[in-house]
Amino acid sequence: MSKNTDIIGRFAPSPSGPLHFGSLVAATASYLDVRHRKGRWLLRMEDLDPAREPPGAADQILRALEAHGLHWDGPVLYQSSRLDAYAEALAELRRQGRLFACRCSRQQIQADGGVYDGRCRTLGLPDKGNAIRLRVDDVQVDFIDAIQGPQSQHLKQACGDVILRRKDGLYAYQLAVVVDDAWQGVTDILRGSDLLDSTARQIFLQQRLGLPTPRYAHVPVAVNELGQKLSKQHFAQALALEHCSGALLQALRFLGQAPEPALTRASVDEILAWAVQHWDIQAVPKLANIRLDSHS
Ligand SMILES: [Zn+2]
Numbered sequence: 001m002s003k004n005t006d007i008i009g010r011f012a013p014s015p016s017g018p019l020h021f022g023s024l025v026a027a028t029a030s031y032l033d034v035r036h037r038k039g040r041w042l043l044r045m046e047d048l049d050p051a052r053e054p055p056g057a058a059d060q061i062l063r064a065l066e067a068h069g070l071h072w073d074g075p076v077l078y079q080s081s082r083l084d085a086y087a088e089a090l091a092e093l094r095r096q097g098r099l100f101a102c103r104c105s106r107q108q109i110q111a112d113g114g115v116y117d118g119r120c121r122t123l124g125l126p127d128k129g130n131a132i133r134l135r136v137d138d139v140q141v142d143f144i145d146a147i148q149g150p151q152s153q154h155l156k157q158a159c160g161d162v163i164l165r166r167k168d169g170l171y172a173y174q175l176a177v178v179v180d181d182a183w184q185g186v187t188d189i190l191r192g193s194d195l196l197d198s199t200a201r202q203i204f205l206q207q208r209l210g211l212p213t214p215r216y217a218h219v220p221v222a223v224n225e226l227g228q229k230l231s232k233q234h235f236a237q238a239l240a241l242e243h244c245s246g247a248l249l250q251a252l253r254f255l256g257q258a259p260e261p262a263l264t265r266a267s268v269d270e271i272l273a274w275a276v277q278h279w280d281i282q283a284v285p286k287l288a289n290i291r292l293d294s295h296s
Helices: 021-035 057-067 083-095 106-111 173-183 193-208 241-254 261-265 268-278
Strands: 008-011 040-045 099-102 131-134 140-145 149-154 162-165 188-192 215-219
Touching: 008 021, 008 188, 021 040, 021 057, 021 188, 021 215, 021 241, 021 268, 040 057, 057 241, 083 099, 083 162, 083 173, 140 193, 140 215, 149 193, 162 173, 162 193, 173 193, 188 193, 193 215, 241 261, 241 268, 261 268
Parallel strands: 008 040, 188 215
Antiparallel strands: 099 131, 131 162, 140 149
8 A cells, every 4th residue: 555655643652551442542543544544653652751661561552552453654663762852852942041940849839729830930940850841931822623623722821831851850741742743754643632731832842843733633531430531540451452353343433433333243454444444533522422331
């Protein structure tokens, strides 16, 4: 199949646990959205926090994606191999006078309502032992989400100055994701709606670094019977690899697609071939309308 190199999507899990249904939904949606347009689908492992990554989790995720027929193009990009690029981006922002060291604890900021008020901006604290933050402007960032519709966030009021390097010296997700999406040439980001709130600050960061802004779409996040997001914290079960076809069909229905009844006994490859052909982003619900029971 000839590939359309103008469309590049990606799935970017953090290897903090096995693939669960929520991450399968996000991976499947991104895969279908780019394969439907004959684009390239890349895989990036967001392995920047070794303390939260059980040994073998990254490989387990890759095997689970393959078992579900979700084959990616090219080599996997590991963020742990990209530290020089993040350092370079920080240096550029430092040249712009955008960075400052911050000694505030998460608890302090939570006590102030969760929005960082910039109190360390002018203190001239040393980098060592402190977090590094990006000074945001008093501006509103607008973008169109292909599923959630027009979005708008006032950065200073909604989130405040953004941490780019943590107190422990680890690079923050917000910096790494922006640098790597640009480096990999990603044009279409389709991911879970738990990241909708991060998009405006990522666009602001792209603009500061002179990087292009990709198209964004956020799919609903799967919740359990208690209404909690399926994540490692809530003990979401790893997908059982002997039920891949069933899990894929369930992911398609969660995404508002209507797989034909005949696909019930089909292989993952047959299901995905159908789903690539029939992918309809307009049918994806804005909010999760299916709650998963504990058998899923
Ligand atoms: Zn501070």
